[in-house]
Amino acid sequence: MxxxxxxxxxxxxxxxxxxxxxxxxxxxxxxxxxxxxxxxxxxxxxxxxxxxxxxxxxxxxxxxxxxxxxxxxxxxxxxxxxxxxxxxxxxxxxxxxxxxxxxxxxxxxxxxxVVLFSPEDLSIVKGNPGIRRKFIDMEFGQISSQYLKTVSQFRQVLKQRNVYLKKLQHHQTKDLVYLEVLSDQLSAYCAEVVKTRLDFLKKLQVHIEKIHDQITDHQEVLKIVYSSFYDSTDKSLEDIYGIYKQTFKDNYQKEIQRGVTLFGPHRDDIKFLINDKNVQDFGSQGQQRSVALSLKLAEVELIKEQVGxxxxxxxxxxxxxxxxxxxxxxxxxxxxxxxxxxxxxxxxxxxxxxxxxxxxxxxxxxxxxxxxx
Missing domain, CATH: 3.40.50.300 (P-loop containing nucleotide triphosphate hydrolases)
Incomplete structure (x- = not known):
């Protein structure tokens, strides 16, 4: 290409x-x-x-x-x-x-x-979770148009649910049935977004581990960990859907009180671990640069693998x-x-x-x- x-x-x-x-x-x-x-x-x-x-x-x-x-x-x-x-x-x-x-x-x-390398790449490692969420959505969106569509649908329902939570917060309505309907819809989209992220990160892990091993002369093992309010390891799509549905059910009063959706992929993060230590908190500047470089080079290989x-x-x-x-x-x-x-x-x-x-x-x-x- x-x-x-x-x-x-x-x-x-x-x-x-x-x-x-x-x-x-x-x-x-x-x-x-x-x-x-x-x-x-x-x-x-x-x-x-x-x-x-x-x-x-x-x-x-x-x-x-x-x-x-x-x-x-x-x-x-x-x-x-x-x-x-x-x-x-x-x-x-x-x-x-x-x-x-x-x-x-x-x-x-x-x-x-395209894969862009810039001096700002370090912010993916050092910056706030929103930067990392944006990164994975942009890059995985290049690979899968279905992922882009699902993320768009998720955001639409999230927006609707937040608006309705505000109405409940300000006593403009008392209908909890509609909130349950929105919660069920959002649970389904949350599950699809998170499961796709997990699948792509698992494939990205194969490449980034190998590349970082070469860059650091076999001194460091780099792992990417998906961070959510629950342990998403080895969960099926149905499992994740059930977790979100139950979580929304258990916390609806707290969310009404806050007027916002408190759980979902819009609040998740990814962590980079070198030899099981969080690079954002404990990594040197050089290690953080190596992680950013490894991430981008792994992205190149993942796109090649997925799109040919x-x-x-x-x-x-x-x-x-x-x-x-x-x-x-x-x-x-x-x-x-x-x-x-x-x-x-x-x-x-x-x-x-x-x-x-x-x-x-x-x-x-x-x-x-x-x-x-």
Whole structure:
């Protein structure tokens, strides 16, 4: 899988751009604040219909414009060609696949798979649980459109239930039968979301354990543990459904008092353990960086395993953040026919012994010029 061509219109600091890429390694070279990261963000958005830098899509529209457009031509299986098109306006966004408008974004996402490496990856390990939940939902959503649909349905029912709990809290209604109906619906979606997360994390564990073992010269064992209010280990879909249904039944008065749903995958977390110790609490900065790197490299392998093709790698100013050992592990993964985009202010950060014959693109104030190597 690789991006053959990218077109931008009124996106960030790009008024109009059409550019082709190498299926191997592409380097965006330039000073800071010239638009290098904007190009990676555009590819990320083209794949996932959201930015990794802002939750407000309006930020992507060039100042003074009514809308922004990102279009791309993607080659899959070295033969089939897909045309992806996204229009971002102040009223929302529209997605097209091969010129056909997609009614739901869940049917669009997954046609282009990307894995982004950035200095902010450390927050997945160090940050709050919401960051980790967002990470697993975004990444697993690339692999399974059904997971995306289930998460969307879960959020809709969760919102309805929270609204109704507020009504009960403020004595605007006394009907507990409808709360029971919503609780049953939510229990079913909770079970599906959690079971899918557990299944994917189990597969991710196989890859991350092996990769981290190599990075740390067999000194550390890394494990991912799903953290919820109950022990989810070896639970079936029916078991999880029953646990949620009983939990909502036992705690409805507390939830009415608080006016919010207190249990569910929207409150769960994942923990990273090195030699059975929580990295977030006890890991050094170096260990936390190694975990973040192992996680992203494991994600690459999981996507390859599940969809049959490697994702596109987006390396946003990360080479200068890594020591030689970790950089070598990252760059060595590139030499397997994976299309890679690297942003950097200097080619000195790019190991020429590993990254050979890159397609270098100079970025200056929203202008792109290809460099002959």
């Amino acid at each position: 690789y991006i053959k061509k990218l077109r931008l219109q009124d996106y960030r600091n790009y008024k109009s751009l059409e550019i082709g890429f190498s299926p191997n390694i592409n380097v965006f070279l330039g000073h800071n604040a010239q638009g290098k990261t904007n190009l990676l963000e555009a590819m990320y958005f083209l794949a996932l219909t959201r930015s990794h830098r802002t939750s407000n899509d309006k930020d992507l529209i060039r100042w003074g414009s009514e809308f922004a457009r990102i279009s791309g031509v993607v080659i899959k299986d070295n033969s089939s060609q897909l045309k992806l098109d996204l229009v971002i306006s102040k009223s929302g966004k529209k997605a097209k696949l091969n010129n056909l408008e997609q009614r739901k974004l869940s049917s669009y996402i997954g046609n282009l798979n 093709d490697y994702p596109i790698l987006l390396l946003d100013d990360v080479l200068s953040e890594l020591d030689q050992k970790r950089q070598t592990h990252l760059l060595s993964s590139i030499g397997r026919g994976i299309q890679t985009f690297i942003t950097t202010t200097s080619l000195e950060d790019v190991d020429s012994s590993i990254v050979k014959d890159p397609n270098i693109l100079n970025i200056t104030n929203g202008k792109v010029q290809q460099e002959e190597v």
